Amino acid sequence: MIIEKTSPEVGGMGHSIKRKEDSRFIQGKGNYVDDVRLPGMVYGYMVRSPYAHARLKSVNTEKARQLPGVLAIITGEDLAKAGLAWMPTLFFDKQMVLATGKVLFQSQEVAFVVAEDQYTAADAAELVEVEYEELPVLVDPHRATAPDAPILRDDRDEKSNHIFHWEVGDKSATEKAFQSAPVKASIHAISQRCHPAPLETCGCVADFNKATDKLTVYLTSQAPHAHRTLFALVGGIPEQNIRVVSPDIGGGFGNKVPIYPGYVCAVVASLTLGVPVKWIETRSENLQSTGFARDYHMTAEIAADQSGKVKALRVKTLADHGAFNAAAQPTKFPAGLFSVCTGSYDFPNAFVEVDGVYTNKAPGGIAYRCSFRITEAVYLIERAMDVLASQLKVDSAELRRRNFIQPKQFPYKTPLGWTYDSGNYEGALDKALEMVGYSQLRKEQEEKRKKGELMGIGISSFTEAVGAGPAHTFDIAGIKMFDSAEIRIHPTGKAICRMGTKSQGQGHETTYAQIVAQELGIPASDVVVEEGDTDTAPYGLGTYASRSTPTSGAATAIAARKIRDKAKKIAAHLLECSEADLDWETGKFFVKGAPSKAKTIQEIAFAAYTNIPAGLEAGLEAVDYYDPPNLTFPFGTYVCVVDIDKGTGEVKVRRFVAVDDCGNVINPMIVEGQIHGGLTEGFAIAFMQLIDYDENGNVQGGSFMDYLIPTAVETPHWETGSTCTPSPHHPFGAKGVGESPNVGSPAAFVNAVVDALSHLGVKHIDMPITPWKVWNALKEKGVVS
């Protein structure tokens, strides 16, 4: 599918036009939730548990209430009276809004204080007296089902910390393949608990108007429509009386998909007090209580023949979901899309098992810049392939090449049930190896090893699965995962486009306008894109899982084509010919064989309101709800080169080459920006980011003092490249891309570090790879003392 490029003035697909949204951000005129100020607005502050597991003996609010300026204090008991002490999670579980009975993780929400200003609210929170009785704490997920483990969730009928067992694939065929295989390789790897930590924390302003019965919630939401419906279903507020507005969002990365207790408390407080209530969490609250990601403890085994050709994959995983199963993923998939773990390779057989357990940790299991557990899956298979290569003493690029699914095999059905749309994995690998100068680097490595220097090269040839729906397979809390676009062409030929998705920095105001420009020839600069206001935007499921371009992007193209169909009728009327006599070229219809007899889209738009053909409705607009026939499967190869300081264990990323294939590209500048950002987060996961707990369930990594975010100084220089294999089922051949770099890169970093140490006998180091871990590995191998 080749996209014909428009002129730069039109600014259709493939042009790196500058972002429309930037003008307000560079002038400090963005409008984030914390910037919303309404008359009479008051402030909420959360009282949180210092204990990871404790019985709640009493919550005394007397002293706090006496503080001047305090307006209300809501406790779990108060919410229980209204039936709101618990709320459903996005995954068949429930979660305490405010604790009743006991607390299950450190920093759990216990009471909500409302005061005239934020300082008074914080003061009053200090005065709330909570009496706890400590209970035994469960931190290690491997101990969750031990006979002596404390049962955490006494609210459940099932008196066990085990949440679910999920398996997929052909168990007996896989076992058979293992029995007969001459080569077996295995790895145990942890995809550690981390947090998306967008620079803007979560928060809201809830504004209930008692005169109109209307509730407006300004919300840091990646999915405003779904949140409106959930507020209606859970809170019993008629949906037409709820308006969710997601204004400018300061990064999401999956953190802003769930509904958090603070939102519910602010809504309850506004309903009670009849004034707007603002609640903005602090960074520490964000890291300690809102949706964490990963915490997958995985074992993979590969069966292969002597040449390294893979025969079967067997995976067993323990998933730590914390105190409540608040995973944000489609309801048919308790482990998300983890079963994409056969990756880019032609495995004839595979079998995967995942068990989820509760522990005394913050709830979650959200998709941090990935489609529902794909980062875990890709990390595992890309590490496992390196282990196999190392065991067989085959070059890791060569082993991948021997096992790639071949271009002629697409659409390719994986043994775990996915159908990949298109791919050319060898093409991306070849390009990446050429860009990095692979054979030279291997020679250099050999030389360096002779001198005792440590240098490593890591490869990751990932396949992503993004853009959920299709609706028959994917939903969030029962709401099907289609998405939408509405385009209205004004009489003067300018347009407004409204979407069911919601940008958090991805540049939607620019890229959707480019799709309209491509399809209708209306310059992108003449197209305004609006998202995030549920009163005006068509219903949609929001932005995460790299789904905006695959779903709403597709809807934009289809809606534009509907408009073009109507425009053709108007053009025929204006040119006094039949529709069959007309041809389209960017921005105009013309009479076949007489190109001077033409009507531009602007002239047609004007006629749609001023000179309407008989029998045709006035106006020029269309809406489309797009249900994709399949996911899209972007892919790529990343190559990382590291040098390791033997004295300190410090890893220096010398080069990082990223070749991505996301099909046809809307705006190359924005795609490259997404790649840079995702690689930086992947780098952070590989080397820095960890939410850990001590044996008492105290969170380690609960602020930016010890949850480490890379600065410009540590962040490597990224080298990017691309290949283009369009999606055959997407209206303009695009695939999602925002998450590929975060999904594909952790394995490249870790493979590089292990490669640098493999000749010493090091087989694996778990993330985050700190200098301390590397230094200890060197010490263990007798390299340093």
Place this chain on the structure above:
Amino acid sequence: MPKKQTVRVKVNGVQREMEVEPRLLLVHFIREKLGLTGTHVGCDTSNCGACTVVLDGKTVKSCTVFAVQADGAELLTVEGLLRDGKLHPLQEGFKQEHGLQCGFCTPGMLMSTYALLEKNSQPTEQDIRWGISGNLCRCTGYQNIVKAVQYAAGKLAQGGPR
């Protein structure tokens, strides 16, 4: 509650005076009292730099300064970068070089790099990376921010506005 104190500051060239609690943080003074919401709060430990402003020519993290400490000072926030309706070359650079995505860190980045260029008009890539090492960005991976600052340095060298 301690007595309120008077704070007089020149903000983006305009003299302001207000009675505030001594414990009021400068960032809250700027955002809540002056209504200049371009300066953001991204953490509670002075790590992220989203609240960076220029106080008497030096960058400070305004979440770590009390408003009363700014008494008598001159303050420049992101809203003050625009002069005579024209963008500062840094603002232009961030847009031209795609140096921002969600925009939340951008005001702090602009103020840090503004102060950097005042001290060092031709910074190297390393100078720029160290110059913004107190400002976290979760979206861009910094590479295009570096380019944005280089763009601005180039523009200023050709005789830009300042």
